[in-house]
Amino acid sequence: MDDFLPPPARVFVAGHRGLVGSAVTRRLTAQGYRVLTRTRAELDLRDARATAAFLRRARPDAVVLAAARVGGIMANSTHPVPFLEDNLTIQLSVISGAHHAGIPRLLFLGSSCIYPRHAVQPITEDALLSGPLEPTNEAYAIAKIAGLVQIRSYRRQYGASFISAMPTNLYGPGDNFDPATSHVLPALIRRFHDAKEAKLTDVTVWGTGTPRREFLHADDLASACEVLLRRYDGDAPVNVGCGEDLTIADLAARVAAAVGYRGRITFDPSRPDGTPRKLLDISTIRALGWAPAVPLAEGIAQTYRAWRSAPDTPA
Numbered sequence: 001m002d003d004f005l006p007p008p009a010r011v012f013v014a015g016h017r018g019l020v021g022s023a024v025t026r027r028l029t030a031q032g033y034r035v036l037t038r039t040r041a042e043l044d045l046r047d048a049r050a051t052a053a054f055l056r057r058a059r060p061d062a063v064v065l066a067a068a069r070v071g072g073i074m075a076n077s078t079h080p081v082p083f084l085e086d087n088l089t090i091q092l093s094v095i096s097g098a099h100h101a102g103i104p105r106l107l108f109l110g111s112s113c114i115y116p117r118h119a120v121q122p123i124t125e126d127a128l129l130s131g132p133l134e135p136t137n138e139a140y141a142i143a144k145i146a147g148l149v150q151i152r153s154y155r156r157q158y159g160a161s162f163i164s165a166m167p168t169n170l171y172g173p174g175d176n177f178d179p180a181t182s183h184v185l186p187a188l189i190r191r192f193h194d195a196k197e198a199k200l201t202d203v204t205v206w207g208t209g210t211p212r213r214e215f216l217h218a219d220d221l222a223s224a225c226e227v228l229l230r231r232y233d234g235d236a237p238v239n240v241g242c243g244e245d246l247t248i249a250d251l252a253a254r255v256a257a258a259v260g261y262r263g264r265i266t267f268d269p270s271r272p273d274g275t276p277r278k279l280l281d282i283s284t285i286r287a288l289g290w291a292p293a294v295p296l297a298e299g300i301a302q303t304y305r306a307w308r309s310a311p312d313t314p315a
């Protein structure tokens with residue numbers, strides 16, 4: 001099989017301090033790649049000129065675009081503007097900057113929320129743009145869809161070897177645990193932990209508990225990114241998930257068990273549920289030889305331990 005990016009290639013990981021970028025950096029470094037990074041203070045990826053100049057100077061063999069403005073359901077639905085604008089701006093400067101710097105390979109990371117709210121489950125890659133989106137994260141989804149179309153357009157117009165991956169809901173060490181802006185898994189770790197410490201007997205989980213979500217450990221996404229960089233060069237985005245989902249109520253019970261909270265769990269249906277289900281079809285990435293390795297129970301326990309030893313680590 002062709003290897004489009006053998007080590008020790010030089011890879012710029014944009015967003016290396018985030019959940020995804022830090023996992024990709026660990027993975028690529030362990031596999032013998034030379035990873036380049038820039039902090040936000042050193043390079044603001046929303047600044048197209050500075051980003052283009054950096055990419056021209058550094059000339060990596062590949063770029064992984066893991067920098068994004070991300071957040072949970074409340075942050076997305078109440079503050080949609082930065083989710084739209086920051087993501088569009090980062091994508092425009094990094095993808096176009098990479099092309100103009102002559103960088104041959106780029107992996108763009110999207111998200112499973114780009115698929116229509118009522119897509120047939122499990123969701124195949126061709127469901128993209130086949131129906132209306134989930135309203136709670138429409139702004140973020142539209143930005144990511146624009147990124148996908150940008151990637152596809154560079155492929156069509158310039159023959160660029162740029163590709164896209166669509167990860168499902170991710171979690172892991174280094175996630176955002178801020179209750180107002182986090183995703184459900186870190187939010188529940190923190191809420192159950194705080195309840196246990198305060199000896200509370202009741203914890204409220206947002207929504208009805210019935211939506212289903214699929215959770216993938218960031219380290220599994222990182223190994224998928226390596227597989228895609230090395231073996232995939234197609235027009236279609238590639239889904240990356242673990243192949244199984246569970247209800248939010250079931251997730252809450254598992255997180256409570258991992259954290260050691262033994263009180264009651266109640267639900268607050270006045271909070272939004274979001275999309276009812278978004279389980280990804282992962283046949284494409286499986287056919288490339290990838291499989292997830294971190295079981296959910298183990299991943300939750302490890303994420304909880306990591307957060308306890310460094311609770312203030314920013315996302």
Ligand code: GDP
Nearest residue numbers: 072073182183184187205206207211272273274
């Ligand atoms: P989504 O997959 O884009 O909807 O992102 P989230 O991870 O924010 O939410 C997933 C589901 O978990 C939704 O149905 C939420 O209502 C539910 N949920 C339950 N409790 C919480 C919480 O404390 N924080 C978040 N973010 N979601 C929660």
